[in-house]
Amino acid sequence: xxxxxxxxxxxxxxxxxGVAIERALPALGFKGVTGVRVGKYIELDLPGGGDAAxxxxxxxxxxxxxPIIEDFQFELVPE
Amino acid sequence: xxxxxxxxxxxxRFGVVVFPGSNCDADSHDAxxxxxxxxxxxxxxxxxxxxxxxxxxxxxxxxYGDYLRPGAIARFSPIMKAVGRFAAAGGLVIGxxxxxxxxxxxxxxxxxxxRNQGLKFVCRLVNLRVENTSMPFTGKYEQGQxxxxxxxxxxxxYFINEAGLAELEDRNQIVVxxxxxxxxxxxEANPNGSLGNIAGVCNREGNVFGLxxxxxxxxxxxxxxxxxxxxxxxxxxxxxKNKS
Numbered sequence: 001x002x003x004x005x006x007x008x009x010x011x012x013x014x015x016x017x018g019v020a021i022e023r024a025l026p027a028l029g030f031k032g033v034t035g036v037r038v039g040k041y042i043e044l045d046l047p048g049g050g051d052a053a054x055x056x057x058x059x060x061x062x063x064x065x066x067p068i069i070e071d072f073q074f075e076l077v078p079e
Numbered sequence: 080x081x082x083x084x085x086x087x088x089x090x091x092r093f094g095v096v097v098f099p100g101s102n103c104d105a106d107s108h109d110a111x112x113x114x115x116x117x118x119x120x121x122x123x124x125x126x127x128x129x130x131x132x133x134x135x136x137x138x139x140x141x142x143y144g145d146y147l148r149p150g151a152i153a154r155f156s157p158i159m160k161a162v163g164r165f166a167a168a169g170g171l172v173i174g175x176x177x178x179x180x181x182x183x184x185x186x187x188x189x190x191x192x193x194r195n196q197g198l199k200f201v202c203r204l205v206n207l208r209v210e211n212t213s214m215p216f217t218g219k220y221e222q223g224q225x226x227x228x229x230x231x232x233x234x235x236x237y238f239i240n241e242a243g244l245a246e247l248e249d250r251n252q253i254v255v256x257x258x259x260x261x262x263x264x265x266x267e268a269n270p271n272g273s274l275g276n277i278a279g280v281c282n283r284e285g286n287v288f289g290l291x292x293x294x295x296x297x298x299x300x301x302x303x304x305x306x307x308x309x310x311x312x313x314x315x316x317x318x319x320k321n322k323s
Contacts, residue, residue, distance in 0.1 A: 013193075013238065014193070014196070014272075016193065016194050016195070016196050016197075016198050016236070016272070017194060017198065020198055063147070063151065063155075064147070066148055066151070066184070066191050068190065068191035068238070068239070068240075069191045069193060069238055
């Protein structure tokens with residue numbers, strides 16, 4: 001089982017990287033783009049057995065994301 | 080025969096934690112060594128004992144390469160369990176720069192760090208206003224004193240939610256703020272975009288302190304200043320007071 005974890009800055013929290021990218025896009029001719037947010041994508045191979053969703057949820061809360069500033073979501077992909 | 084008064088010489092003992100990637104451990108160790116009555120020893124991140132120590136320093140650097148988030152991996156080092164117990168028992172813990180980030184990730188201090196608003200690594204002297212002098216780390220400064228201490232970081236943009244900020248203000252947990260030369264916590268004086276120009280905070284009890292600027296780098300006028308000495312002096316005097 002593979003887990004694909006997406007970590008994003010919490011809504012309403014300033015994302016300086018997103019702002020920098022948003023400002024760079026018009027310079028390249030991409031006008032009108034808004035709401036750029038930069039996050040992280042993490043892939044994991046899980047050992048079989050157990051409640052995979054519960055395990056990944058715990059991993060995210062304990063280590064992969066910082067719940068004070070980040071949200072996370074994940075999908076489980078059978079191999 | 081003349082009876083000399085029995086005086087016990089007391090030494091204040093500091094421990095400096097060395098994580099893989101720490102790079103201000105020697106500066107912190109040597110800063111302590113410039114004070115009479117204080118000594119420092121190194122602690123390895125795999126150590127689990129802090130016996131006999133009065134103060135633990137989590138130094139600056141890039142523990143574990145700052146992978147994932149600064150401090151995110153270091154907080155699971157074996158020594159951090161011991162540091163948590165040490166703090167819970169009232170021991171003094173100071174986290175400088177990366178050490179501050181580790182204390183935040185470990186939940187020993189409230190809040191979190193973002194990347195600097197300007198997206199650049201900032202390395203320069205800044206002015207700080209001392210907001211709280213009623214704690215062991217700042218007792219030797221004057222309330223509102225302006226001190227010059229260098230910062231050197233990429234992620235010092237302190238964040239906490241509104242309720243958390245109100246609580247910090249109410250409980251006087253904001254210890255130092257970035258300010259301009261006249262002591263104003265102005266926006267232009269903020270090197271990283273931190274909320275409320277916050278440069279350092281403490282826990283409710285006041286025995287755990289984290290700050291982004293590096294007091295250990297300004298402990299000798301020969302290398303650019305001595306404004307950081309007050310932090311170490313405050314700790315030493317506070318510990319000696321408690322021992323006597």
